[in-house]
Amino acid sequence: MLPNLKDTIAAIATPSGQGAVGIVRLSGPESLPIARKIFRPQRKEVVFESHKMIYGKIYDDMRLIDEVLVCYMAPPNSFTGEAVVEIFGHGGTFVMSQLLAVALKGGARLACPGEFSYRAVLYGKIDLTQAEAIADVIEAKNNQALSVAQNNLNGLFSKEVKALREKLVEMLAHMEAEIDFSTEEIEEETLSVRKQKLSEIVKRISDMLKAYQLGQRLYHGVTVVICGRPNVGKSSLLNAILKRDRAIVSDCPGTTRDTLEETIHYRGISVSFIDTAGIRETHSKLEQIGVSLAYEKLKYADLKLLVLDSSQSLTQEDLRLCEEMASPQTIFVQNKSDLNQHSLFQVALKPFSSIKRIPICALKREGIDTLLNMIYEQIIEKELETDTIFLMKERHRLGLEQAIQSLSACEKGMEAHLSMEFLTVDLKKAIESLETVVGRVTEEDIYDKIFSTFCIGK
Ligand SMILES: Nc1nc2c(ncn2[C@@H]2O[C@H](COP(=O)(O)OP(=O)(O)OP(=O)(O)O)[C@@H](O)[C@H]2O)c(=O)[nH]1
Ligand SMILES: [Mg+2]
Numbered sequence: 001m002l003p004n005l006k007d008t009i010a011a012i013a014t015p016s017g018q019g020a021v022g023i024v025r026l027s028g029p030e031s032l033p034i035a036r037k038i039f040r041p042q043r044k045e046v047v048f049e050s051h052k053m054i055y056g057k058i059y060d061d062m063r064l065i066d067e068v069l070v071c072y073m074a075p076p077n078s079f080t081g082e083a084v085v086e087i088f089g090h091g092g093t094f095v096m097s098q099l100l101a102v103a104l105k106g107g108a109r110l111a112c113p114g115e116f117s118y119r120a121v122l123y124g125k126i127d128l129t130q131a132e133a134i135a136d137v138i139e140a141k142n143n144q145a146l147s148v149a150q151n152n153l154n155g156l157f158s159k160e161v162k163a164l165r166e167k168l169v170e171m172l173a174h175m176e177a178e179i180d181f182s183t184e185e186i187e188e189e190t191l192s193v194r195k196q197k198l199s200e201i202v203k204r205i206s207d208m209l210k211a212y213q214l215g216q217r218l219y220h221g222v223t224v225v226i227c228g229r230p231n232v233g234k235s236s237l238l239n240a241i242l243k244r245d246r247a248i249v250s251d252c253p254g255t256t257r258d259t260l261e262e263t264i265h266y267r268g269i270s271v272s273f274i275d276t277a278g279i280r281e282t283h284s285k286l287e288q289i290g291v292s293l294a295y296e297k298l299k300y301a302d303l304k305l306l307v308l309d310s311s312q313s314l315t316q317e318d319l320r321l322c323e324e325m326a327s328p329q330t331i332f333v334q335n336k337s338d339l340n341q342h343s344l345f346q347v348a349l350k351p352f353s354s355i356k357r358i359p360i361c362a363l364k365r366e367g368i369d370t371l372l373n374m375i376y377e378q379i380i381e382k383e384l385e386t387d388t389i390f391l392m393k394e395r396h397r398l399g400l401e402q403a404i405q406s407l408s409a410c411e412k413g414m415e416a417h418l419s420m421e422f423l424t425v426d427l428k429k430a431i432e433s434l435e436t437v438v439g440r441v442t443e444e445d446i447y448d449k450i451f452s453t454f455c456i457g458k
Pocket of ligand 2: 234235248255256276278
């Protein structure tokens, strides 16, 4: 449900807990009158000027609540674009809740989750992607995610989408003019120039979609599944990565039955490693469950480590797994490099020369850093070299994908020499899809889909 925008809202804007300073924020038409009611400046003659701190005390009738600094921000030069008052008090949980209570008693309503940011969007202070980025900056779990969120907050992403939208609007205007007037009067863009422009826009949007996946990985972290037949050293590898004995290791094939998941932070990215049961045909019910769990985890892996025992020749099971898993998302980990390599080991691997591989010794923790680096490069670094801006929301992806679909339909239509009326329908759809990414969605949509997930005070 949409909150009432006529209300003046208040909330504690700083995190709960002990802090040197805490802020209660008010936004709305009554902010200043409420501040006048509850705040007594030290120097009686001072007047509220925009963006100026005033020192004084907050009272609940006669009862002193806190010694504070108060800052008034006149519209439209505030975070929400409305009249905003921020009260900087002493940051204890109790004091803050008392300050908030006085503001509410003075006539404000407690803000709904995300309502400050929601108002900021409605009053044109920030756009949707920036509002979402606020939540992301606050929630960002690691450095990479933080810089991605900041990119969005700075509006880089929306600037790009808006620029693409402008180009399409311009093209649409030309095309509509051609429908309305006879073609001699209009300086006509040739069909090929127009096609060229469209395909450039499609290319740019597909780059952004690729970056979406990377953004997801940076933000949520990545999952790496360790798999292979029994006894090759999967659990030893997990332990070597974690530098502690997390998983049971034994020379008895079929030791690991369950999946074990542990997360490390590597160069600012959280990487979850999942150790799985050794994959083999088995009559043991428990082991069978373990094997199907392993396959389940493999489905959602960002990267797969297929562990092989290089001191032995590849078994039928190894070969089957190599074939099943041969893909750019797989690394062959040749374990037990401390033992003599079996003479047939490399020979058997010949058909898989395109797959990345690395020798390691999990037992002595040799080659682990190189492996981690390889994982990092595989998932992150290569793609980071692109200059694309990263997106983080499913909503962005959907909007961009729909835009591409409509643009492709438009391109096909051009090739088939369809009439301009048909082409403009697709173009309009594409423009609308881009608009769902940066704005112009219904207000109810905005509130329900985005802001209601924020915490109060943002
Ligand atoms: N020499 C040598 N032995 C290793 C190495 N890595 C693991 N092993 C041994 O190989 C045996 C199996 O190791 P695990 O880590 O339990 O193997 P696993 O793949 O998890 O086995 P399952 O859980 O049964 O599927 C143990 O005896 C380990 O000590 C290594 O690098 N060199
Ligand atoms: Mg194991």
